[in-house]
Amino acid sequence: MNRDDFPLLKQDIIYLDNSATSLKPQTVIDKMNDYYTNYSANAHRGDYDLSFKVDKEYEETRELVKNFINAQHLEEIIFTSGATESLNMIINGFFANYLEANDEVLITTSEHASNILPWFNLVSELGIKVKYIPLDSNYYVTLDNVKKSITPHTKVISIAGITNVIGDIRPIKEITKLAHENNIFVVIDGAQMVPHVPIDVTDNDIDFLAFSGHKMLGPTGIGVLYGKIELLEHLKPQKLGGGMNESFDSPEEVYLKPLPTRLEAGTPNIAGVIGLGEAIKYLNNLGFAKISSQEHALRKYLLDKLLPLKHIDIINIESDSAIIAFNVNNIFSQDVAYYLNKYNICVRAGNHCAKILKSSVGVTNTVRISLYFYNTFEEIDNLVELLSDYDKIVKEMI
Amino acid sequence: MDENTKREIIMENYTHPTNRKRVDNPNYFKINTNNASCIDNLDIYIKFNHNIIEDIAFEGEACAISISATSIMINNLIGKTKDEALTYIHEFYHMTEGEEYNEELLKEGNAYSNIYKQGNRKTCATLPFRGLEKAILEQNK
Numbered sequence: 001m002n003r004d005d006f007p008l009l010k011q012d013i014i015y016l017d018n019s020a021t022s023l024k025p026q027t028v029i030d031k032m033n034d035y036y037t038n039y040s041a042n043a044h045r046g047d048y049d050l051s052f053k054v055d056k057e058y059e060e061t062r063e064l065v066k067n068f069i070n071a072q073h074l075e076e077i078i079f080t081s082g083a084t085e086s087l088n089m090i091i092n093g094f095f096a097n098y099l100e101a102n103d104e105v106l107i108t109t110s111e112h113a114s115n116i117l118p119w120f121n122l123v124s125e126l127g128i129k130v131k132y133i134p135l136d137s138n139y140y141v142t143l144d145n146v147k148k149s150i151t152p153h154t155k156v157i158s159i160a161g162i163t164n165v166i167g168d169i170r171p172i173k174e175i176t177k178l179a180h181e182n183n184i185f186v187v188i189d190g191a192q193m194v195p196h197v198p199i200d201v202t203d204n205d206i207d208f209l210a211f212s213g214h215k216m217l218g219p220t221g222i223g224v225l226y227g228k229i230e231l232l233e234h235l236k237p238q239k240l241g242g243g244m245n246e247s248f249d250s251p252e253e254v255y256l257k258p259l260p261t262r263l264e265a266g267t268p269n270i271a272g273v274i275g276l277g278e279a280i281k282y283l284n285n286l287g288f289a290k291i292s293s294q295e296h297a298l299r300k301y302l303l304d305k306l307l308p309l310k311h312i313d314i315i316n317i318e319s320d321s322a323i324i325a326f327n328v329n330n331i332f333s334q335d336v337a338y339y340l341n342k343y344n345i346c347v348r349a350g351n352h353c354a355k356i357l358k359s360s361v362g363v364t365n366t367v368r369i370s371l372y373f374y375n376t377f378e379e380i381d382n383l384v385e386l387l388s389d390y391d392k393i394v395k396e397m398i
Numbered sequence: 399m400d401e402n403t404k405r406e407i408i409m410e411n412y413t414h415p416t417n418r419k420r421v422d423n424p425n426y427f428k429i430n431t432n433n434a435s436c437i438d439n440l441d442i443y444i445k446f447n448h449n450i451i452e453d454i455a456f457e458g459e460a461c462a463i464s465i466s467a468t469s470i471m472i473n474n475l476i477g478k479t480k481d482e483a484l485t486y487i488h489e490f491y492h493m494t495e496g497e498e499y500n501e502e503l504l505k506e507g508n509a510y511s512n513i514y515k516q517g518n519r520k521t522c523a524t525l526p527f528r529g530l531e532k533a534i535l536e537q538n539k
Binding site: 331332351394397 | 405408409412436437438459460461462463465466518519522
């Protein structure tokens with residue numbers, strides 16, 4: 001649905017790599033072009049009309065984001081370069097100052113590298129411990145397994161809302177409730193979740209949330225860090241410079257601005273922020289009810305067609321979102337991707353930045369199809385026709 | 399070399415690659431070679447005897463082009479001197495860049511003579527050669 005809104009879809013391409021990045025609607029592209037063409041002044045600094053318009057658009061996006069995730073305060077919305085930077089800021093700016101040796105952080109093996117490596121870094125720097133919540137037979141996180149993983153040393157649970165290979169939705173509300181009863185902070189990597197399902201940080205009582213603009217119809221290079229205001233007050237700025245300071249005369253006399261500006265040093269990605277705002281408007285207009293029902297219908301249709309194919313091994317038959325990860329018997333995932341590329345079908349092959357998931361799933365690499373609402377049943381028919389013929393894959397993969 | 403022959407060479411070397419095995423022998427020099435842009439990742443084991451490459455084996459995960467190219471490299475370079483191997487490798491690079499090259503020298507390596515037209519597969523074909531080249535240069539230090 002809504003295919004006419006996406007200029008890239010006018011090409012003869014079947015785009016099935018939406019977990020990597022989504023396509024951009026014309027409205028988002030136009031909005032950014034409008035900024036660069038008609039009012040490309042700096043934000044927060046000018047005393048003239050153009051700059052005022054920049055400030056207005058920029059701060060309107062903050063308001064849009066706040067409402068989109070139902071945060072309580074505008075100061076809780078920080079613009080970053082993406083989920084990766086958000087997670088690094090949360091971990092290095094807040095938790096690096098809070099955690100001590102032998103404190104435990106719970107993650108899972110299906111996390112993305114950006115929610116693993118910054119924690120690994122604190123293992124070597126602070127002597128914290130990273131532990132894994134066991135996954136069940138469908139690679140899901142159950143509340144029971146979270147309960148069993150908590151020890152008196154557990155200080156943080158840091159997990160994706162939806163994972164990028166399995167596509168399972170984690171029971172966030174139950175996890176935060178359990179965590180907070182045990183004085184544990186909860187960090188949610190929302191990169192795969194925010195584009196697909198509504199997320200309410202207040203109702204779910206989430207402490208920190210990170211997500212990216214480009215996976216939710218917005219531009220690349222823009223993301224959001226949400227944190228409860230009382231926690232963000234203790235997040236040490238990782239970047240110091242213009243825009244974030246109140247005044248400075250000497251090293252002893254540096255005064256920083258209040259939130260959120262304090263955490264947005266330097267000239268921000270203005271076009272990115274404004275483009276993100278437009279993407280949120282688009283998603284709001286469309287509504288997650290429609291997005292979800294289309295994604296589920298597409299996934300079920302694809303799954304029903306792939307399941308009878310004996311040469312296809314699906315890793316995540318159970319999944320709550322629009323991702324199917326699979327392998328074709330005895331064929332390296334990259335070769336399957338090259339084969340489909342010959343027919344202008346874009347899929348991802350590899351470990352999808354979830355490099356330690358192999359310890360749970362038993363395979364290192366997979367072909368990943370990730371759908372979004374603008375995909376169609378006809379596209380799936382084309383894909384399945386190509387995947388049905390094993391000999392054709394072998395013949396044409398090189 | 400016609401297209402069918404090229405295809406047969408690649409498929410034969412992919413499905414039955416030479417010396418695909420783990421080597422735990424301290425006499426072998428081990429080097430990892432991988433492609434930053436994709437998931438090809440191979441360990442290559444080389445046994446040098448002074449100037450001669452006595453044996454090559456490999457293990458790891460990679461696509462059909464990388465695996466077959468590794469097998470072809472092994473078939474053609476065992477028993478060669480380091481300099482002969484470097485010459486072969488450089489001729490192979492010339493071929494994958496679409497430049498003039500010594501067709502006679504590359505033998506089965508000619509199976510990839512069209513790969514320069516496929517930007518995203520060029521690095522697959524050259525993967526094992528980059529690994530071996532690095533190993534030889536490190537040995538020569």
